[in-house]
Amino acid sequence: MFKYNALNLGKFSEMNKKCEHCGLHFEVEPGFFIGAMYISYAFSVAMLVAVGVALTVLFDPPVWVYLVSVTSVTILLLPFSFRYSRILFLHWFGGIDFDPAKRVTQ
Numbered sequence: 374m375f376k377y378n379a380l381n382l383g384k385f386s387e388m389n390k391k392c393e394h395c396g397l398h399f400e401v402e403p404g405f406f407i408g409a410m411y412i413s414y415a416f417s418v419a420m421l422v423a424v425g426v427a428l429t430v431l432f433d434p435p436v437w438v439y440l441v442s443v444t445s446v447t448i449l450l451l452p453f454s455f456r457y458s459r460i461l462f463l464h465w466f467g468g469i470d471f472d473p474a475k476r477v478t479q
């Protein structure tokens with residue numbers, strides 16, 4: 374689905390136009406993946422809560438530690454959040470289904 378490795382920070386967001394196995398066009402309609410930002414937002418909130426609760430339970434640090442930790446984790450996991458939000462959005466709202474009969478064979 375994506376052209377480059379998630380750790381390639383300059384190009385992690387570049388996608389192929391269509392699936393090389395079945396020919397599915399990933400962008401079902403223009404601007405389709407804009408909706409994926411809601412899933413990405415949910416990931417960010419989940420990370421914020423997880424890091425915040427973990428810090429509170431383990432260390433109970435001052436406020437600046439929360440801010441630095443949450444910001445760092447969110448930025449470090451951005452490529453994965455971006456990609457998985459698009460994948461989930463495509464599967465949940467793309468109206469696609471797997472059909473082995475339509476497989477492109479080469």
Ligand SMILES: [Zn+2]
Nearest residue numbers: 392394395397
């Ligand atoms: Zn495919």
